[in-house]
Amino acid sequence: MPLLPPGPTPWPLPARHIHNFTESSVVNVRNTVRQYTGNVVRKMMFSRRYFGEGRKDGGPGLEEEEHVNSLFTTLAYLYVFSPSDYLPCLRVFDLDGHEKMVKEALRIINKHHDPIVDERIIQWRNGEKKEVEDILDVFITISDTKGKPLLSVEEIKAQLIELMIEIVDNPAHAAEWAMAEMINQPEIMQKAVEEIDRVVGKDRLVQESDIAQLKYVKACAREALRLHPIAPFNVPHVSMADAVVAGYFIPKGSHVLLSRVGLGRNPRVWEEPLKFKPERHMNDEVVDLAEPELRFISFSTGRRGCPGTALGTALTVTLLARLLQCFSWSVPPNQDQIDLTESMNDLFLAKPLHAHAKPRLHASMYGN
Numbered sequence: 208m209p210l211l212p213p214g215p216t217p218w219p220l221p222a223r224h225i226h227n228f229t230e231s232s233v234v235n236v237r238n239t240v241r242q243y244t245g246n247v248v249r250k251m252m253f254s255r256r257y258f259g260e261g262r263k264d265g266g267p268g269l270e271e272e273e274h275v276n277s278l279f280t281t282l283a284y285l286y287v288f289s290p291s292d293y294l295p296c297l298r299v300f301d302l303d304g305h306e307k308m309v310k311e312a313l314r315i316i317n318k319h320h321d322p323i324v325d326e327r328i329i330q331w332r333n334g335e336k337k338e339v340e341d342i343l344d345v346f347i348t349i350s351d352t353k354g355k356p357l358l359s360v361e362e363i364k365a366q367l368i369e370l371m372i373e374i375v376d377n378p379a380h381a382a383e384w385a386m387a388e389m390i391n392q393p394e395i396m397q398k399a400v401e402e403i404d405r406v407v408g409k410d411r412l413v414q415e416s417d418i419a420q421l422k423y424v425k426a427c428a429r430e431a432l433r434l435h436p437i438a439p440f441n442v443p444h445v446s447m448a449d450a451v452v453a454g455y456f457i458p459k460g461s462h463v464l465l466s467r468v469g470l471g472r473n474p475r476v477w478e479e480p481l482k483f484k485p486e487r488h489m490n491d492e493v494v495d496l497a498e499p500e501l502r503f504i505s506f507s508t509g510r511r512g513c514p515g516t517a518l519g520t521a522l523t524v525t526l527l528a529r530l531l532q533c534f535s536w537s538v539p540p541n542q543d544q545i546d547l548t549e550s551m552n553d554l555f556l557a558k559p560l561h562a563h564a565k566p567r568l569h570a571s572m573y574g575n
């Protein structure tokens with residue numbers, strides 16, 4: 208069963224959005240991939256791509272921009288160190304200002320979500336709505352064996368935000384880094400494009416059902432996740448029992464922080480660890496984005512591992528494959544290479560990726 212929302216929307220968006228920008232030729236890839244995942248997530252949750260009407264040229268409107276930016280702001284603070292996590296008595300002072308920033312981001316997100324959620328709840332209550340069509344409907348209608356709703360209104364709203372944060376970030380981050388690395392190594396990009404042309408052709412867009420056959424494209428996405436994790440550490444956990452891991456004793460109650468960079472760039476595991484080399488994954492019989500052996504962390508593993516592995520894979524590979532299928536990409540004029548310097552504050556590219564895009568497909572392919 209397909210995991211991505213059905214119908215042509217919102218999938219061709221990067222294509223349509225960029226196509227309308229090709230007059231200026233240079234595309235802000237970061238913005239494009241983030242708006243793409245934002246569109247997908249809104250479509251999955253609310254059955255709509257935009258809150259407003261979007262822009263006339265097919266790109267996101269101001270509402271969508273601020274929605275996605277606020278989701279990324281909230282996410283950034285998920286990983287940030289805060290003394291009040293360890294000394295809760297300091298929380299009231301909000302010494303680092305984190306709480307203020309997150310509250311503001313949540314205010315913006317809720318400003319967009321609340322009217323949709325409230326209206327939908329009324330529609331279900333007064334019988335106007337009868338069919339479950341998206342995740343919001345699932346959250347409203349889910350009930351226990353006695354028919355009692357399982358989620359309160361507050362819980363529905365919180366769950367929507369939680370899921371959105373989990374979905375928008377990693378696919379966009381992996382696609383941006385993969386594109387940056389591949390533009391600097393055009394032979395890798397060429398190989399991926401040839402695979403897409405062979406498997407899919409140029410008369411239709413890449414679909415979720417093609418993913419199994421796009422082994423090299425998946426290797427590129429996997430390599431981006433290995434070399435460029437979204438955060439230096441995995442989400443913090445607390446151990447529930449004494450344990451011995453790799454010879455180390457970890458007492459019950461320890462805060463466990465796995466270094467994603469330490470694992471993915473470990474020279475004892477990966478040859479030339481700092482080099483973007485998708486070929487290293489091609490010997491695997493099946494190339495997957497998941498890495499249950501934890502030689503690097505993509506979706507992690509175990510009971511707290513990511514529950515969205517299949518959807519995350521579909522989203523990431525479809526996004527990357529469509530960018531490659533729809534456009535020929537190169538370094539912007541007056542630049543020799545894409546600057547791959549990491550930001551000082553996180554593991555994003557220091558400067559959002561800008562690249563030159565030239566359409567590869569017939570103009571009719573860039574419609575809705």
Ligand code: HEM
Binds near residue numbers: 370
């Ligand atoms: C390429 C895409 C994705 C990547 C790389 C990714 C990665 C991760 C990682 C590393 C974790 C933390 C696991 C841990 O704490 O050990 C996580 C947690 C989680 N992810 Fe994903 N994820 C992706 C997409 C998704 C999608 C599409 C969904 C939505 C269905 C999702 C839902 C979640 C949730 C709900 C958690 C929290 C689980 C918990 O705390 O028990 N993720 N993800």
